[in-house]
Amino acid sequence: MITSTLETVPGKAIREHLGIVQGSTVRAKHFGRDLMAGLKNIVGGELKGYTELLSEARDEAFERM
Template sequence: MEEFILSTTENVPGYKVVKVLGIARGATVRAKHLGKDILAGLRNIAGGEVKEYTEMLAEAREIALQRMIQHAKEMGANGVIGVRFMTSAVASGAAEIFAYGTAVVLEKE
């Protein structure tokens, strides 16, 4: 199994960047589910964590991350450095989760 390295930093201890391939990216747009929205509304009245949205956003981040990794692999990378996430509202009740970073070829030092 081929090792693929992700890092939020620009450097990875024990590795050197031998080639920068460009920006790798992955995104997904998720909309609220009516049933979960009703449960979330009830939680909002009582206060506390809105678990339905926490779970939805965690799943969306994972999908965006996997799409970014796939894009990087298609570019010939074995790693992505400077990984970041961004979110934005794209419509009423829908949000985009975007993962991006620099696709690189890393070698052990």
């Protein structure tokens, strides 16, 4: 199976379009990082620890597919 984000794949005939595929994983952060994220949430801004966690979870879900 070839997976692609393109409308067409050069040199290949598409027999079936399966639509969007997604995978999920659940992760937990360390208590200390949760506490710091909570404080950051009060003043606003990006929660970099959670951004990294989301990226790691997305990569793992993709690998599992």
